[in-house]
Amino acid sequence: MFKLINGYSQNWENASLIIPCVSVGNVGQLAVDLIISTLDLQKVGYIYHSAILPIVGNDPYHKLPSNQCSLTTGCEVFSNKSSTIVVVQQRAPIVKGKKEIYSTWLSDWIKESKFKQVIILTSSFSHERIDQQIYGPQLRIVMSSSMEEQNSEMFLQKLKWLALEKRSCVSPYEMENSDSNKDMIYLPGSGIAKHIFNKCKELPVLIMSLFCAEGDNIPEAVSLSNHLNTWLQLVEPQADKSGSPLPCAWKIPESWKLIYGSGFDQTLFH
Amino acid sequence: MATFFGEILPVSSRAVEEEDDDDDLPLYYSNSKVCWTDDVRDQLNKNGKLTCSVLMIATDNVSCAFLEAYLRSDDDTLLGGVFCGVGDEEQLSLQSKITKISSIYRVAKCPSIFVCQCQTTVHPEQSFSWVQQIFSNLDCTNCDIIVLSSALTCDYKSDVPLSEIKTPFLKALYTDQRKPSCICSTLEQPNIVSSLPAQILAYSQINELKSSLFVCYTDVIHFDIPTVKAYLPVLKLPTLKNLQINPDAEKKLTQIMKRNNDSSSLYL
Numbered sequence: 120m121f122k123l124i125n126g127y128s129q130n131w132e133n134a135s136l137i138i139p140c141v142s143v144g145n146v147g148q149l150a151v152d153l154i155i156s157t158l159d160l161q162k163v164g165y166i167y168h169s170a171i172l173p174i175v176g177n178d179p180y181h182k183l184p185s186n187q188c189s190l191t192t193g194c195e196v197f198s199n200k201s202s203t204i205v206v207v208q209q210r211a212p213i214v215k216g217k218k219e220i221y222s223t224w225l226s227d228w229i230k231e232s233k234f235k236q237v238i239i240l241t242s243s244f245s246h247e248r249i250d251q252q253i254y255g256p257q258l259r260i261v262m263s264s265s266m267e268e269q270n271s272e273m274f275l276q277k278l279k280w281l282a283l284e285k286r287s288c289v290s291p292y293e294m295e296n297s298d299s300n301k302d303m304i305y306l307p308g309s310g311i312a313k314h315i316f317n318k319c320k321e322l323p324v325l326i327m328s329l330f331c332a333e334g335d336n337i338p339e340a341v342s343l344s345n346h347l348n349t350w351l352q353l354v355e356p357q358a359d360k361s362g363s364p365l366p367c368a369w370k371i372p373e374s375w376k377l378i379y380g381s382g383f384d385q386t387l388f389h
Numbered sequence: 390m391a392t393f394f395g396e397i398l399p400v401s402s403r404a405v406e407e408e409d410d411d412d413d414l415p416l417y418y419s420n421s422k423v424c425w426t427d428d429v430r431d432q433l434n435k436n437g438k439l440t441c442s443v444l445m446i447a448t449d450n451v452s453c454a455f456l457e458a459y460l461r462s463d464d465d466t467l468l469g470g471v472f473c474g475v476g477d478e479e480q481l482s483l484q485s486k487i488t489k490i491s492s493i494y495r496v497a498k499c500p501s502i503f504v505c506q507c508q509t510t511v512h513p514e515q516s517f518s519w520v521q522q523i524f525s526n527l528d529c530t531n532c533d534i535i536v537l538s539s540a541l542t543c544d545y546k547s548d549v550p551l552s553e554i555k556t557p558f559l560k561a562l563y564t565d566q567r568k569p570s571c572i573c574s575t576l577e578q579p580n581i582v583s584s585l586p587a588q589i590l591a592y593s594q595i596n597e598l599k600s601s602l603f604v605c606y607t608d609v610i611h612f613d614i615p616t617v618k619a620y621l622p623v624l625k626l627p628t629l630k631n632l633q634i635n636p637d638a639e640k641k642l643t644q645i646m647k648r649n650n651d652s653s654s655l656y657l
Contacts, residue, residue, distance in 0.1 A: 165594070
């Protein structure tokens with residue numbers, strides 16, 4: 120279920136929805152963390168669903184004094200003051216076997232909320248790339264037909280984003296019977312991205328996916344956020360003294376600290 | 390797929406298969422089911438919901454031992470139990486000889502306090518239905534929910550080296566409706582809590598209930614007396630101030646430890 124926090128309205132007809140998928144390297148979720156943290160978005164609601172594994176913690180974006188608590192839960196919805204950007208942050212994986220129930224519920228919610236457009240942030244296994252994906256930009260996009268009508272020129276010509284190469288097969292067996300699968304969207308490791316995309320096809324939907332492998336995926340998260348920013352202009356792009364553009368200054372959230380573990384006793388190395 | 394012997398089988402490769410949702414799921418994915426005693430069921434039929442002023446939930450064996458030693462007595466009334474990971478729901482009753490259960494008691498010396506002890510682990514996958522089952526029959530709008538759980542210090546992240554932190558120690562999380570207490574500091578990012586305690590807190594946050602979670606971080610796997618005693622500050626909470634703790638708590642605790650150690654025969 121979706122629970123709106125008192126005092127906020129669900130008037131999102133002019134809003135772009137940004138939604139991450141729990142995918143390889145958690146790139147979508149990390150990118151969304153950067154966006155929420157940098158734009159200082161307000162928490163406007165909770166998604167509470169049996170398909171999302173339970174998790175709670177303290178405020179992930181601000182450093183609070185040791186006697187204060189602002190609870191964060193498994194899946195929350197954020198928005199800016201003018202309600203032009205709505206962002207979902209999902210912090211826990213989906214219960215095995217409940218992908219279908221959850222993506223159906225989520226796409227119904229997306230349709231009911233009447234968003235202007237939907238942007239799905241995800242990532243895909245880099246070891247599954249085909250030859251032409253190995254070099255060059257690692258971002259791939261998939262557009263629904265209405266998104267293609269509105270923005271395809273800007274994405275493909277101006278921003279020079281690459282459309283995901285349609286695959287005809289994944290396994291030797293399917294290669295022999297490839298007729299049935301000719302225009303397949305093949306994004307292994309991307310979580311429920313394809314499920315949501317297929318269920319919301321009639322809306323303007325865009326999947327942005329980065330090829331990556333598990334590890335410290337902060338560089339990929341920054342790269343994905345930068346790509347999104349070149350289109351939506353969420354954060355003022357910065358330029359150096361000579362005028363050439365610099366990567367955006369994203370604000371690293373509090374919850375990203377200690378990714379390599381706790382502090383250690385410095386006397387160990389005396 | 391071609392096999393080693395050359396014949397073609399109509400199966401796709403597991404290695405590149407995106408969907409894994411059709412696999413058989415283990416039994417613990419099945420829903421939890423609450424069973425109330427006959428008295429409670431009559432009361433529920435009459436009044437709709439049970440009310441209490443404090444609901445204490447012990448989610449693991451350390452916190453169960455704490456409640457057992459300091460709060461529980463033989464005079465407490467059993468109200469009901471939640472069965473987890475039991476396939477045949479229809480056949481369940483409190484008399485069923487099944488140990489996969491969380492039991493709910495009314496504390497004899499202070500009848501407005503309910504205590505719930507999870508004797509066996511409630512898996513994260515079944516915690517959603519566990520919470521739904523318990524809270525659908527309890528009116529918690531004016532109730533203080535206190536959740537106790539434990540974790541290992543090796544999972545605790547901090548700027549301060551672990552060697553400099555005195556264990557065991559208590560950390561807390563609260564829903565927005567509950568003002569932080571001063572008995573311990575709050576759990577700081579990037580630390581998180583998962584499974585049943587998280588599910589109870591998330592449910593409370595969304596339904597605007599007053600809940601506190603106290604996590605005891607310990608460095609021992611088989612819990613000891615200091616670990617259980619780390620929860621003692623919880624009894625200083627304003628809502629529990631008038632509650633008499635068991636006079637023979639120490640003795641009971643020693644007994645629990647003995648029982649617990651007897652069952653661990655690894656280093657005999």
